[in-house]
Amino acid sequence: MAEAKGFFTDTSVCIGCKACEVACKEWNELQGDPPAFLADSFDNTGKLDAANWRHVKFIENDAHLTASTTVGDGQAWLMMSDVCKHCQQASCAQVCPTNAIVRTEFDTVFIQQDVCNGCRNCISACPFGVIGFSEQTGTARKCTLCYDRLQNQMTPACAKVCPTQSIQFGNLSDLQSAADRRLAQLRQLGYSNAQLYGRDDTVYGGLNSFFLLMDKPAVYGLPTGESARLPSRNDVGGYLGVLIASALAVIGGIVALRRRREPAAPAPQPEPEPEPAATTAGGGDR
Amino acid sequence: MPLAVHYTQPPEWRWYILGYFLLAGLAGGAYLLGTLLRLFGRPSDQPASRLSFLLALPLTILCPVLLTIDLGQPSRFWHMMVDTGALGPGLNFAYLSPMSLGVWGLAAFGVCAALTFLEVLATDGRSYPGSRLVTWALGGWLGRIVNVVGSVLGLFVAGYTGVLLSVSNQPVWSDTYALGGLFLASGLSGAGALLILTAPWRRGAEASEDGLAGADGFFALLELAFLVVLFGTLAYAGQLTRTVGSPWFVLWAIVVLSLVPPLAGRFTSRLTVGSGGAAALTNVRVSAAATAVLVLVGMIAMRVAVLWSAQG
Secondary structure (H helix, E strand, C coil), X not given: CCCCEEEEEEHHHCCCCCHHHHHHHHHHCCCCCCCCCCCECCECCXXXXXXXXXXXXXXXXXXXXXXXXXXXXXXXXXXXXXEXXXXXXXXXXXXXXXXXXXXXXXXXXXXXXXXXXXXXXXXXXXXXXXXXXXXXXXXXXXXXXXXXXXXXXXXXXXXXXXXXXXXXXXXXXXXXXXXXXXXXXXXXCCCCCCEEECCCCCXXXXXXXXXXXXXXXXXXXXXXXXXXXXXXHHHHHHHHHHHHHHHHHHHHHHHHXXXXXXXXXXXXXXXXXXXXXXXXXXXXXX | CCCCCXXXXXXXXXXXXXXXXXXXXXXXXXXXXXXXXXXXCCHHHHHHHHHHHHHHHHHHHHHHHHHHHHCCXXXXXXXXXXXXXXXXXXXXXXXXXXXXXXXXXXXXXXXXXXXXXXXXXXXXXXXXXXXXXXXXXXXXXXXXXHHHHHHHHHHHHHXXXXXXXXXXXXXXXXXXXXXXHHHHHHHHHHHHHHHHHHHHHCCCHHHHHHHHHHHHXXXXXXXXXXXXXXXXXXXXXXXXXXXXXXXXXXXXXXXXXXXXXXXXXXXCCCCCCCCCCXXXXXXXXXXXXXXXXHHHHHHHHHHHHHHHHHHC
């Protein structure tokens, strides 16, 4: 197995140029969605889905718009190139019934397109809203971390074109070291809110695609703590509910249906009138 | 359950999945009721038991049809069971994935439902190739074992659909453990109502309406208990407004309304009508049928509310 690869996305230097989105679509032949005015800052992509594997978020952080805010301090207007996190403990892979979602030799999470049957269970499980269903292919799709490029010792398209090195690609251990250095640098400069997301194993066992954020993860729409849990947390509780309901239902059913008094035979009628079939309760089976 | 914030996207499970959840509940419930009537009922309950088994198989057959149609690649439905990818070849059995377990459970339940269906046909005197062999093999203790195993599988099929929703990161679904038990109780209640509705089509089956009505009252009570747990857990997770807000409160009102007649014992079973009671008997039947329809509508409404409210 090759050394684990990943992305380190440093949002402090993202300028929102969307070159990553374009390069991703071009290399992976993604059509994208029809252009739309979303009235959401400079965002007209909307979200990650089957046709958008990179999405630059523009977050106008009103909470930091104070008199003391200076232009370019990296907090009032946040930008972040979002992507599949390639989780060490991947929720999507956990629920996939076809084993279409696998870890590659580069330790990335990959949906085998010839195996996926489009059940969409992974979409319901992904806590980041990364995976989308493609009407074109009838399958679930997401960032492959340019698996085909990795197999040919090439850098993923988005990292290749990023003009500010906000998206860095490489061996995971090297990226983690670089992230630690960058965080220390920012802290020294007084950015106390700067933090790494997914660098350690607190979020889904660690993310191969991790981030340096300039504010709390929730500001970027990223789950933490109790919001970042695996779908399997509900397996035991869910089945226990079924088990309890089953036991009670069987007991209740037996109590209700156990040998009851046979219905009385119909009294002989003075005049032999044809009775509706239903009155012959307890009659013979057909 | 701790408060959780969700950043997920909906899987867009709509009408086909709704149909599947409905039929799975009815099929599993019908099979269980058939077994209970056969093993614990009185001799006059046997027509209703047979009717249950005759209903269970067609309902079960429709389940994989709906599931397959809902797939993005229907021709790959068998990938649920056979690994054709990098980790294969081999059988797929992802024990943490209710969808994977459900496929196997549904297949195994289908075998039991089919065997019992054939046994009922054969013992009914319907002749088909191998019917004598089926009567010989399944007419006795082996058939009863199939009934018990099939009932366990039927309970699983009726209930796991709720667990499938919970084992996700979707709002509402993943914020409660109650969906499995709720779907199961609702499925059983619906199956009882379906039997009461269809009983007039099979001679003698109406004799079991009193027992079915009693069982349905209990199932409705069970459903009510799981509803309370559902709303409680969702309130704790901060998702109650999303679930019961507009327009979903209308559907929940129907669900609650559909529980009232079975709980009040309004599924009448008092068919011993005195002299000149034909008209009264007809009224009683209409009332029972209307109640059964209401229960089935409630069953649909509950699943629509759960499926749609979470997916926005």
